[in-house]
Amino acid sequence: MKRDIEYYLRREAFPHIWCAGCGNGIVLGAILRAIDDLQWDKNEIAMISGIGCSSRITGYVDFCTMNTTHGRALPFATGIKMANPEMKVIVVMGDGDCSAIGGNHFIHAARRNIDLTAIIVNNMIYGMTGGQYSPLTPSGRFGTTAPYGNIDQSFDLVKLATAAGASYVARGTVYHIRPLISLIKKAFNKKGFSVVEIISDCPISYGKMNRMQSAPEMLKWIRDSAVSSKVWENLSEEEKKDKYVIGEFLDVEKPEYTELYAMVVERAQKLEVGK
Amino acid sequence: MEKEGSKEIYQNNSVKITVDKEWCKACGICLEFCPQKVLAADEGGKPYPVNLSACTRCGLCELRCPDFAITVEGVEGKKDV
Amino acid sequence: MSKLKGDIELLQGNEACVRGALLAGVRFFAGYPITPSSEIAEGMARLLPRLGGKFLQMEDEIASMAAVIGASIAGLKSITATSGPGFTLKQENLGFAILNEIPCVIVDAQRGGPSTGLPTAPAQGDMMQARWGTHGDHSIIALAPSTVNEVLFLTIRAVNLSEKYRTPVILLLDEVIAHMREKVRLPLPEEVEIINRKKPTVSPEEYLPFKPEQDGVPPMANFGEGYRYHFTGLIHNQKGLPTTDPQEIDSLIRRINDKIQANIKDITFLENYSLDEARIALVAYGSVARAAEGAVKLAREKGLKVGLLKLLTVWPFPSEEVNRLAQQVDLIVVPEMNLGQMVLAVERAVGGKCKVVSYSRVDGELITPLEILEKVEEEIIKK
Numbered sequence: 168m169k170r171d172i173e174y175y176l177r178r179e180a181f182p183h184i185w186c187a188g189c190g191n192g193i194v195l196g197a198i199l200r201a202i203d204d205l206q207w208d209k210n211e212i213a214m215i216s217g218i219g220c221s222s223r224i225t226g227y228v229d230f231c232t233m234n235t236t237h238g239r240a241l242p243f244a245t246g247i248k249m250a251n252p253e254m255k256v257i258v259v260m261g262d263g264d265c266s267a268i269g270g271n272h273f274i275h276a277a278r279r280n281i282d283l284t285a286i287i288v289n290n291m292i293y294g295m296t297g298g299q300y301s302p303l304t305p306s307g308r309f310g311t312t313a314p315y316g317n318i319d320q321s322f323d324l325v326k327l328a329t330a331a332g333a334s335y336v337a338r339g340t341v342y343h344i345r346p347l348i349s350l351i352k353k354a355f356n357k358k359g360f361s362v363v364e365i366i367s368d369c370p371i372s373y374g375k376m377n378r379m380q381s382a383p384e385m386l387k388w389i390r391d392s393a394v395s396s397k398v399w400e401n402l403s404e405e406e407k408k409d410k411y412v413i414g415e416f417l418d419v420e421k422p423e424y425t426e427l428y429a430m431v432v433e434r435a436q437k438l439e440v441g442k
Numbered sequence: 443m444e445k446e447g448s449k450e451i452y453q454n455n456s457v458k459i460t461v462d463k464e465w466c467k468a469c470g471i472c473l474e475f476c477p478q479k480v481l482a483a484d485e486g487g488k489p490y491p492v493n494l495s496a497c498t499r500c501g502l503c504e505l506r507c508p509d510f511a512i513t514v515e516g517v518e519g520k521k522d523v
Numbered sequence: 524m525s526k527l528k529g530d531i532e533l534l535q536g537n538e539a540c541v542r543g544a545l546l547a548g549v550r551f552f553a554g555y556p557i558t559p560s561s562e563i564a565e566g567m568a569r570l571l572p573r574l575g576g577k578f579l580q581m582e583d584e585i586a587s588m589a590a591v592i593g594a595s596i597a598g599l600k601s602i603t604a605t606s607g608p609g610f611t612l613k614q615e616n617l618g619f620a621i622l623n624e625i626p627c628v629i630v631d632a633q634r635g636g637p638s639t640g641l642p643t644a645p646a647q648g649d650m651m652q653a654r655w656g657t658h659g660d661h662s663i664i665a666l667a668p669s670t671v672n673e674v675l676f677l678t679i680r681a682v683n684l685s686e687k688y689r690t691p692v693i694l695l696l697d698e699v700i701a702h703m704r705e706k707v708r709l710p711l712p713e714e715v716e717i718i719n720r721k722k723p724t725v726s727p728e729e730y731l732p733f734k735p736e737q738d739g740v741p742p743m744a745n746f747g748e749g750y751r752y753h754f755t756g757l758i759h760n761q762k763g764l765p766t767t768d769p770q771e772i773d774s775l776i777r778r779i780n781d782k783i784q785a786n787i788k789d790i791t792f793l794e795n796y797s798l799d800e801a802r803i804a805l806v807a808y809g810s811v812a813r814a815a816e817g818a819v820k821l822a823r824e825k826g827l828k829v830g831l832l833k834l835l836t837v838w839p840f841p842s843e844e845v846n847r848l849a850q851q852v853d854l855i856v857v858p859e860m861n862l863g864q865m866v867l868a869v870e871r872a873v874g875g876k877c878k879v880v881s882y883s884r885v886d887g888e889l890i891t892p893l894e895i896l897e898k899v900e901e902e903i904i905k906k
Contacts, residue, residue, distance in 0.1 A: 177753075177764070179764075180764060209751060210747070210748075210749050210751060211747065213597075213746055213747075215593075218756075225753065225755075226753055226755065226764060226765060229751055230751055231746040231747065231750075231751050231752070232751075232752070232753045232754070233593075233596070233753070233754040233755070234753070234754065234755035234756060234757065235589065235616075235619065235754075235756065236589070236615055236616055236619050236756055239585060239586070239589045239615075239616065241586075242553075242581060242582075242585070242586035242587075242589035242590045242593070243589040243590070243592060243593040244593060245579070245581075245586075245589075245590050245593065246551070246553060246579075246589065246590035246591060246592060246593025246594035246595075246596075246597070246601070247593040247594065247596060247597045247746060248593075249551070249577045249579060249590070249593075249594060250551055250577065250593065250594035250595075250597035250598060250599040250601075251597040251598065251746065251747045253747065254597065254746065254747050271582055271583065271586075272582060272586055275581075275582035275586070428572075428577060431572050432572040432575055434572075435569075435572035435573045436572070436573055436575075
């Protein structure tokens with residue numbers, strides 16, 4: 168049975184704090200529609216976030232929620248999942264949160280292949296602090312701390328998560344909304360560490376520094392810079408700059424961490440551990 | 443148009459569009475990307491349907507609304523998005 | 524380490540900590556290897572799965588603290604262990620646990636510092652880090668055992684206090700206590716008092732996760748038990764949602780401090796040695812308390828009226844008891860393996876009622892009974 172989205176919201180916390188047109192609300196909607204499609208019980212869901220605009224997501228949903236410290240959402244979530252493997256644990260992070268201060272936690276959660284879903288809202292900027300460049304700001308773009316253009320290379324989270332050992336890796340956008348809901352749903356259903364990077368818009372902090380004045384303008388840019396794998400493969404390196412390949416990149420079956428630990432418990436209880 | 447708290451409800455025989463004027467922040471996404479150009483902006487930049495009969499209930503405005511401020515339903519009551 | 528109960532065993536301090544934690548009902552450990560606390564992680568890795576508990580070696584100290592908090596929220600009694608450098612990293616999420624009132628225990632086997640310092644030498648340089656290491660006004664409970672037997676019992680108490688007051692508790696070992704071996708009688712499980720966090724008695728709809736009861740402590744529902752609510756590092760209202768209301772902010776900050784201070788009698792553990800009729804008192808804790816006890820014996824042999832107040836609870840500081848002591852004695856000597864950290868709290872508690880002097884050692888060597896006695900005699904001559 169389909170439910171109104173409001174069933175999943177803490178109504179008293181609305182309207183939310185995000186700026187007009189911010190992609191965080193679109194991402195939240197996509198997550199809730201995926202949950203609704205799966206008919207998950209609200210009591211079984213733990214949603215954990217770090218610090219940043221997108222991390223405020225957890226305050227708005229009627230689940231077991233935690234708005235933790237900057238970059239640390241994944242280890243908090245790891246503790247919850249280990250203590251109670253029955254819980255469905257969703258982690259929402261921003262690009263700076265996940266890939267800068269939380270970068271080490273991200274690769275290690277993937278390495279363990281623990282059954283969590285990491286959703287990264289990539290608006291390519293530190294929005295809450297006013298528009299500083301992040302590890303996912305493309306080279307050449309502008310931020311308040313890159314006033315002459317960003318000279319850093321940006322991470323490719325899809326490649327990073329794949330190399331680090333995740334089970335499911337996808338990238339979507341807030342413009343391509345129906346495919347996004349499907350990607351999130353698949354990630355939720357995956358046993359193991361699943362990652363969905365979502366290209367999102369920050370019209371205030373990123374848009375204004377990069378010649379996009381409004382949310383619709385940013386969404387058009389996202390629409391026009393997203394390409395499928397097939398198109399991507401035929402692009403030159405020069406053409407790939409400022410483009411994003413979207414879709415599913417990894418979907419494999421392998422041993423999951425809490426299941427492996429259950430085997431450790433079994434082994435420990437069977438063996439006589441000597442002095 | 444009917445009002446229910448902060449919500450404005452627009453309805454014809456096949457579709458019901460509800461806009462929560464308190465939650466809406468007038469970002470313009472629903473206006474810009476409506477495939478049928480059903481919506482227009484009021485003086486505050488918030489949406490209202492100018493062409494309700496053109497609505498195909500695709501639901502993209504609802505799905506892309508960052509503020510949970512617009513919903514599209516079939517008039518039979520069941521959601522069709 | 525194969526048996527869990529009812530035996531007399533020769534145990535290392537770190538091993539006793541593991542045993543105490545398991546007896547107290549701890550079923551989750553997350554940590555990161557660091558000298559001189561690693562044996563706690565090793566013991567947990569071996570014993571926890573046998574009891575159906577969970578052990579996690581995390582990618583760093585910060586993550587370990589985060590995982591411990593997560594596991595506690597999901598309902599398992601949780602502990603982590605580290606040393607000075609790791610304790611510094613844990614301060615970030617320790618603050619989160621204090622603000623969100625998450626029961627958990629952090630063991631800090633102190634070594635010389637600052638920085639990497641002296642990994643294999645004892646020190647007591649983290650006393651103030653334990654009190655004020657994380658930012659913002661907050662309360663903390665910290666216990667400091669001076670024997671392996673005390674490690675066992677104070678670990679149990681640390682777990683119990685964390686559950687009772689919904690707060691992190693720090694167990695301050697030092698390299699000597701962590702690594703020395705002593706005879707310990709392990710209690711039978713039925714001999715161990717176990718305190719569990721208070722559970723809500725109202726329905727999920729009525730539950731306010733940060734609404735205190737009479738004792739200042741709110742009942743705590745674990746995630747997954749049908750109570751859906753929010754934790755945040757932001758200052759929050761009784762629902763757990765962020766607030767900017769000055770009254771709500773004030774009442775939360777005061778309450779998380781007051782709930783500890785108001786129950787200081789229940790939290791304070793002290794031991795007196797030869798304090799009756801003493802004119803000079805030593806105030807000591809941790810491995811230095813052992814030397815101080817030796818110094819008292821030597822002094823008494825010489826006819827000097829010296830006694831010892833051993834602090835097992837160091838935070839909240841037992842000001843009332845120390846103030847009372849100051850009214851009895853002329854001099855308090857505080858020997859510490861730091862440049863004088865707890866002596867500051869002693870001075871504050873004494874409030875000028877008697878002379879207070881510090882005796883410091885920061886060279887990685889233990890303080891001996893003879894040194895303390897010499898310091899006492901030196902002070903007597905000065906008078």
